[in-house]
Amino acid sequence: xxxxxxxxxxxxxxxxxxxxxxxxxxxxxxxxxxxxxxxxxxxxxxxxxxxxxxxxxxxxxxxxxxxxxxxxxxxxxxxxxxxxxxxxxxxxxxxxxxxxxxxxxxxxxxxxxxxxxxxxxxxxxxxxxxxxxxxxxxxxxxxxxxxxxxxxxxxxxxxxxxxxxxxxxxxxxxxxxxxxx
Numbered sequence: 113x114x115x116x117x118x119x120x121x122x123x124x125x126x127x128x129x130x131x132x133x134x135x136x137x138x139x140x141x142x143x144x145x146x147x148x149x150x151x152x153x154x155x156x157x158x159x160x161x162x163x164x165x166x167x168x169x170x171x172x173x174x175x176x177x178x179x180x181x182x183x184x185x186x187x188x189x190x191x192x193x194x195x196x197x198x199x200x201x202x203x204x205x206x207x208x209x210x211x212x213x214x215x216x217x218x219x220x221x222x223x224x225x226x227x228x229x230x231x232x233x234x235x236x237x238x239x240x241x242x243x244x245x246x247x248x249x250x251x252x253x254x255x256x257x258x259x260x261x262x263x264x265x266x267x268x269x270x271x272x273x274x275x276x277x278x279x280x281x282x283x284x285x286x287x288x289x290x291x292x293x
Contacts, residue, residue, distance in 0.1 A: 113166055116142050118173030120199045127164045128187040140283045141170055144261065147279065147290070148228075151175045155227040158182070158219070158253075160212040160244065165192035165205075167230045172201045180206045180226075182215045213247060220251035227255045232263040249273035249293070260291040 115123045145151075155176040159168035161183060168179035179201070181192045189209045196205045208215060212233070219226075229248060233240045241264055248260060260275065264287050279290040 113164065115166075115170055115173045115199065117145065118170070118175065120169070120173040120201075123173075123199050125164055125166050125169065125195045125198070126191050128185065128191040137283070140263075140286065140288065141167070143281065143283070144288055145170065145174060147281070148259070152227065153177060156180070156225065156255075158224075158226040158229045160215070160229065160231050161233045162192055162207075163188050163232070165195045165207075167232070168205070169195060169199055169201060171228060172204050173199070176204075176228075178204050178206070180208070180219075180224075182208050182210055182212050184209060184211050212244060216244070216247045216251055216253065219253045224253055225255045225258075226253055227258050229254060229258065229260045230263075231260060245275060245291070246273055249275050254293055258292070262289045262291065263287070264289065 113125045113127055115121055151171060151174040153175050157168050157171040157176050157179040159165060159179055159181045162168060162181040163183065165181050168181050172179050183189055189207060192207050196202055231244050248254060265285060274293055275291040277289055278292050281288050
């Protein structure tokens with residue numbers, strides 16, 4: 113696993129030990145960022161269920177201003193911090209050990225806004241995908257033209273949100289869905 117492009121292109125990244133995380137494959141990351149195109153230099157990114165932090169770090173490498181990494185696992189938090197130090201993005205990164213649903217409430221109370229929100233919970237917790245997306249929809253944390261990116265394996269049926277699916281790509285049984293308000 114590595115940073116694919118930008119300022120830190122080629123930097124190798126660690127993954128947390130164990131089977132709890134499954135880092136996004138390089139080919140999926142590359143496709144995702146090709147779809148997104150140029151990342152604005154004032155972009156703020158929220159990497160929920162951050163695991164290794166690879167997605168947030170890729171955003172930073174491609175020019176994003178700041179990334180917030182949220183995970184509740186101690187091994188993941190340690191790995192994220194190591195990867196941030198290795199890529200020298202300490203000044204652009206905020207790492208919080210916290211449940212992602214709780215963080216969304218906190219971000220809303222603090223008036224946080226994000227241009228990109230990456231959501232990648234454990235695949236087996238399908239209800240959690242829906243809860244996260246419903247909460248993002250209800251909270252005022254997505255910027256006006258912000259995009260929510262969701263990595264998942266099963267079809268997501270959103271009934272109680274104003275989120276609109278704007279694109280969806282399949283990668284061998286895995287999907288990346290792009291939503292906007």
